[in-house]
Each structure stands twice: as structure tokens, then as C-alpha cells.
Amino acid sequence: MIRLEARSSTPAWFNLALPLAAILATLILCSGLIAIAGASIFESYGIMLQAAFGDLQALREGDFYAITETLVRAAPMIFTGLAVAVAFRAKFWNIGAEGQLLAGAIAGGVVGTIPMPGALAMLAMAAAGGIAGGAVALVPAWLRVRLKVDDVVSSLLLNSVVYYGLMALIEGPWKDPLSGYPISPPIQDSANFPVFLEGTRLHLGVIVALLAAPIVWFVIARTVLGFSIRVTGENPEAARYAGIRVERVLLSTALLSGALAGLAGVGEVGGVHYQVMSEISPGFGYSGIVIAMLARLNPLGVVPAAIFLSAVMTGSAAMSRATGVPTFLGDVIQGTALLMMLVALLFTGYRLRFSGAGR
């Protein structure tokens, strides 16, 4: 049996080696597509790398704009990656981070339009977005606990429900009266997240995302709730036997997971767009699944994994402009990386099986 949450009995360097191997295999496989598109493989990957992290000259001159852009794009993916990692730890199959993100964005966008002092407004937005995301995630968890409805399918379907809800809002009562476009009215200027580096978009939400990873790691690794989450995921029968109320743990996990995804939406509203539109998430929720798996469900690993996928996304757009290779190469890389990571996890599985067989 290959278990998702590989045990600590595998050597620590596996945590780094496996994702790196998976990413390397992915890039080799996807280079075939670049060749089919008639572009030079090394040149294309070079352009991606430069677009995501800046070229050497810019870096030497202290121009880190490209890196900050990659970080800005990574921020929502850190949150959705954490959301999925937390959920999958408890084997709550939350595929609904996309919808929870949108719910967070709506709630944050609504609260952000209320005139308030800046700090209070940002806190209120985060609280509202977290609650909204958590509430959406609670639905599939509750359906599973009470009615044994498969959480994968219900959380997936809820993505569409929330999306159409958002569309109905911004095309109807919430349409921006000034522009008349299907976008929400802008949030208050005081609620705009402060930017930390002059000339960049490195906003407060990025910092919060980077801080959220160690906090979530602490919750999972060092708290009672985290312990219950891990035991519930690894062995629900044992958890029950040990007096853990598995149903309650699943609901708490859903709340935490959904709240994290909701914060991803708040960050995009408060730090990037300052309003809500239908295309506020280009699939950040689904990327979260890839990120969580690359990170081996470790909250600390979510940060580099999110930065990698963010680099792929920003990089492939630039590569497409320069070489004509369709920008969707980034999406293929994302899917391939997930599959390759699963294959890489086999090595931990076999390790486990041989050591556990007692031969």
C-alpha cells in the first residue's frame, strides 16, 4: 500500500529529492511539447526562468521586480496549497479550494467597501473571507459526516455553485455602478493592502502567506488539533479508539482548510485587484492540490512548491510571447508534475512496505 502521508521513517532528504526528481521528470517530458511546437527547448525554459526570477543583469543591478511578481502570484497558491495540505492530512478530500477562495474574495470584497480605518478594515476583510471560505468547506464535510456523501464530488460541484453565485452578484446587484462592467465596486482606499517595496506589488498579503506556512506547520505538528487531524487521516479507527471524535475533527479540518483558501481570495482582493471580478482566480484552487502533493502535505514545503508553480505560470506566459509556444504549456507542466510526484511517492511506499513487513 502506498500511503499519501508518507511516514517519517523515510530519510529526510527524500522530502527534497522526491519533488525535485518529479519536477525534473516533468520538465523533461514537457520539453517534448516545446519541440513539437517548433521552439528551442533550452531557450524556452531559459526564458521561463528569466521571466520568473529576473535575468542576471537585472539581479546584479538589484532589480528584483520579477521575483516579487512571482511571489505575488505565489501568495494565493501558498494559501490554497496549505488549505489542501491540511485537508488531505485528515483525508478530508477537499477539491473545493477554488470555490472557497471565491467565497473569501466575495466576503473580503463586501467588507472592504465599508469605510473603516485601514488596519481594522484589513482585519475585518480577513475575518470575513476566512469565515466565508470555512463555511463553504463545511458543506462537503458536513454532508460526508452526516449523510456519507462523497466529499470529492460534493466539494468539486460546490466550486461551480460558488462561481455562478459570484457571477450573479457582479452581473446583478453588485455591478460596479461607475464603470458598468461586471466587476464589483472597488474596496475603500484605506483597505488596500500596503505595498512593501517601492515600484513592486509586494503587498501585505504576500508576507502573511509566507508567515501562514510556519503557523500552519506548528498547528499540524505541535498542537492537539494537529495531532487529531493526523491520526484521523492515518487511522480513523485508532483515532476513535483513542477517544478522538473523528466527525468533529473532520468538521474542524474543513473549517481550517476552507478559511485558508478564503484568505487566498482576500489577498487577491486586498492586495492585487482591489475589487472582485469573475476571473479573479485562474485555477489557484486546483493548483493548491498540485502544490500540497509536491510538498508531501508538509505546510513548510508548500512555500517552495507554490513558488515553483507560480514561476511556471508567469514564466510560461512570457515564454509564449517570445517563442509562440502556447502558454498552456504551464497547465500541462502543472498536471504532469502532480502525476510525476505521485510516481515518485512510490519510492517512499516501497521503503515503508519492506521495513514494515518484519522480514
Add this chain to the structure above:
Amino acid sequence: MNAVLEQLLQVGFFAAIIRIATPLALATLGEMISERSGVLNLGIEGIMLLSAMTGFTAAYYSGNLWLGVLAAAATGAAMAALHALFTVGLGLSQHVCGIGITLFCTGLAFFFFRLIFVDSSRPPTVESFAAVSLPLLSAIPILGPVLFNQFTLTYLTVIAVPVIAVVLYRTPWGLNLRMAGENPRAADAAGVSVMATRFQAVILGGALMGVAGAFLTMAQFNTFTFGVISGRGWIAIALVVFGRWDPWRCAGAALLFAFVDAVQLRLQAAGIGHIPYEAFLVLPFVFTIAAMAVMSRNAAAPPALLKPFRKEER
């Protein structure tokens, strides 16, 4: 309100239900076959999209729609084989693998569509399938135009339901398939290769998903768009639950869902009151979640669903 009722009771409305149900029934049957053997295929959404793209492209360049359907079926089978390789051959998580297949296939579909048909304002189209009136039968009042003036693929789907039911319940291969999903250990003891059976079931299921995708780009519509599947694959997974893993009930579930969808489309067109059209678009999804809540998953799920099988494990 009378105008709405009138809209609903037209022949065209009932014919539309059958048309909308066709791809859903195909996809649901494909997923059902896969799950009956013990393999959940969450790759369905991406497999349908990629097949819709390859099928459309093949038809566009060959000028032969049936070649397109064949290409779509082959694509679906190939991608399902990949899913089987990971989940059956290597025993990887069916949930995560399926999501991976969907992301992978979605990326590939967009990538190759953009590569082959460079971004243009006018989307490429094909001369899509025409409805075929069955002689004599289509002359029956009311029933004729509803049931017997449909696409050939729809007739084939209608035939596929009893065929799949017979294969599943009345043939040795069907018995093996069900045993692989219900008690793989016993199947193995009886000399059945659980791995081979599951591979075959997943691949056959994938081919059906592929044809479902082809129906959308070559019969229901005449072009490929990025949103052509728009959740139909996910809904098919829910319909399998609603149809309790039985071919007849699955086909019935697809029809019921198509009814809801057709009502939704008509209400949208009629534009009653000030209800935003999104309220109707969301209806099928809410309906599906509600339907799943009513028919809880554990009711009839194959016991070995989601469980990888390894011969040497005891």
C-alpha cells in the same frame, strides 16, 4: 406562467432532453464500468475535454465525423489507460491521480488546440452530425419526433444501455469485472486476473467518456470551446452514485438530470421575472449535490472501490 408551461410541453423540449442526456449517459456509463471494477476515474472531466478536442480536430481535417468519433474514443481509452497504469498497475491514490489526469488532459487539450488552431476571432467549425429520422417510427405522433428523430450517436447510446447491462450481468467477463470491484481477493482465488480486468474496464470506460466528449463538439455543438465540458464530467461521477452503479439506473439518472437541465435552459430563455440566469445555471449542480445527499454513497458502492489490489498481499 402559461407561456412557460407552453414552452415546456413542446415536442422540441422532450427531444432536447434526449439530446442533452446522450453525452451524460455515455460518460456516466463509462464511469460506472470503471467504478464497478473498483477504480474511481476522476480524470473524466479532463478525458472528456481532451477527447472532444482530438475528435473535433480529426473531424475538421479529415472531413469525416465518424473518424472524429473514433479519434475521441481512442484518446479517451489512451488517457484512461494512463489512469489505470497509475492506479491499478502502481496502486497510486485514485483520488489524486484522477485529479492529476484531469489537470494533465485539460492542459494538453488547451495546448494542442491553441497550437493547431492559432488564436482567431472566428472559431473553427465542422458540419456537425444531422439528426436521422427513423423511417415509419418517426411518423408516430408526438413520440416519433421526440424519440426517433435524433442523432445516430444517440441511438447507439440507447442501444448501449441494454448491451452494457447484459455484458455486466450475464457474461463471464462481466462477472469477473464485478468480482474485481466487489471482492478482488475471491476473484484472484478463482483465477481471474484482477489487474487485467480492471485495466480493461477502465479503458473501455475511458473510450465511452471520449465518445461523450465527441458528441458535444460534433453533434450537440459544431465547434470546440475551452468550456465545452463545463463540469459534465463531475456531474457524471455524481450520476453514477445516483444511479447506484447500475446501467439502467445510470441511464435514468442521466435522463432525469437532462430534464432538469432542459427546464433550466427553457426558463433561462423565457426570462421570468428578475431572476438572474446564473440561478438556472447553478440548478443542475445544486440538484446533483441534493441527489447525492439523498442517495448516500455507501448504499451500493462496489466494496473494493478506491482500494488498490496487490496479489502478494494478504
